[in-house]
Amino acid sequence: MWIVDLPPFLPFFIGAIIALLLPPKLRPVFMLLIPVWGGLNLFFTHSLSQGVNWQLMGFTLELMNVDKLSVMFGYLFHIAAFLALLFALHVKDPLQQIASLLYAGSALGAVFSGDLLSLFLFWELLALTSVWLVLARRTDRATRAAMRYLLLQVLSGVLLLAGALLHYRDTGSLSFDHIGLSSVASWLLFIAFGIKAAFPGLHTWLTDAYPEATATGTVFLSAFTTKVAIFALARCFAGTELLIYIGAAMTCFPIFYAVIENDLRKVLAYSLINQLGFMVCGIGIGTALALNGAVAHAFNDVIFKGLLFMTMGAVLHRVGHVLGSDLGGLHKTMPRTTMFCIVGAASISAFPLFSGFVSKSMVMAALIEQGHDILWLMLLFASAGVFHHAGIKIPFFAFFAHDSGLRPKEAPLNMQLAMFGAAVLCIAIGSNPQWLYQLLPWENSYVPYDLTHTLTQLQLLFFSALAFVWLNKQGMYPPELRSVNLDMEWFYRRLLPATATRVRGVVSTLWCGLRDWVMDHWHAMPQMSPSSSYSAAQLTRRMAAVLAILLLLSYLSLP
């Protein structure tokens, strides 16, 4: 009686309303039950589902499109929501509580959408619900970042709607299925997905807003928005060659920023783009191995990147900031968080027996299989780089390095439990990849653990670490500095406002000049004594004005 065929977003949306009405003491526990119930419901009913359709203005909204791809992301989002809700169990702010439930629900709605119109609705809901997790920080900086975030997210939604409608006009179908890059409509959809997937140049909303969100909010943010975009790309643009190059660029450029960035959550935001690059690359290759690699990596990334954001969230919660320059030595009082962070770091760096290894190697193998040697070298460079900044830099500067003298308390119990859960999943999937592989949507026979893979990966990682040690000993490693590094956002945060200010200046100068010139001539007109023939003066002026207008109109009406 408890199990019904419901679209998976509904438990979250209804749960959000009920949670709002519950007394604050009961609310967190109730919220924690929603993903558990929703996940079980999905597990037991998805094979029997008849599909759930709603009618809206003559269109059919398919809200329960079940296939292996959507079910895999469905499970993933339930796990992510549970861990993140557990991590945020201590939060008393109803704004964040409700927003996070609605946000997780929107992500689930998007991956089970069967048509582009439903996708659009959930796509916009993702933006509108997630922005509150940034706003809830309640600082001026966060508010500004949230508005920039919302602007780009809504732009993505508008492009998606325009693309969907054009696609409907071209093909008469709104189905959310393979589209491929050909028509104008498909390009609009491609860019809409590209904004949310943080393509190079369109990525700044991510590095801008994620580090400004609340300690718990970023954990939610890192899980859903970008992975929905990866899902949409895998659905509509699998095998689009352009994606291979975009993905390769995404793996490489953020790691340079990550090395010199001081805010450790921003380092993680850059490394999130780097990880998305591997997935985008896999989708671009489009073979079964590559696509499986892409979605498997999305699955693992949600968990290990969530774990890393949780550890930094715990530090932020206890210390009040996550600036690499001012941290260090925290392992003394936060030993468990340190351990969890190292597990997350090992997973993202794709150490054998940790989750990143079993999925990233699939994309790498697919690249070699297709003969993309140079791109393979780029991704190998990025693999070494990600270990360098996310694997070593994050744990080292936060928990070791020089002793900052900070002695914060260990993270709250609920945070520790959430980090523990994520860490266990990282190791469990890494050592038993078949658990993940059986969920994969395409035919799969990949074996991650053989001598060559394990040895070469260990060599790559150990010698990357050796480079870090050597550079540190030589004093060549760039110190953590309090700073801002210019990125593409400079164009709209600096150049555009500065240009606008200048244009406004020029226009207002011109306007003043014109006004003075007109007034000068106005006053130069013969003035008659107002007392004697005021009406005559007024009449002359009006006639002059009417003549000027007539002249203008006659010009305009010329053929």
Next chain:
Amino acid sequence: MTPNTDPNEKPGFFDKPSNVAWILRIFYALCILLFVTDFVVHRHIYTSWEEIPAFYALYGFVACVVLVLIAKQMRHVLMRSETYYDKDTEEESHVDR
């Protein structure tokens, strides 16, 4: 949060230079071991790059050194003060008033 170190605090495991030195020695030994293994074990070759002896070890090391050196140079071009964008908005709101 302000630093509040307790003067009576016992030095931790990583505070002793000898411990750190030992960790590094073990690490170096593992690196050498992995390097040597490459010449002992026959690994599969998929691309011509992999025929270079100990390719992955060399590539990992060189990649990270190059990464850090380029990133350091990027600082000269890209680094601004922490309040770079804040200043900007202050000036703007000043103009607006």
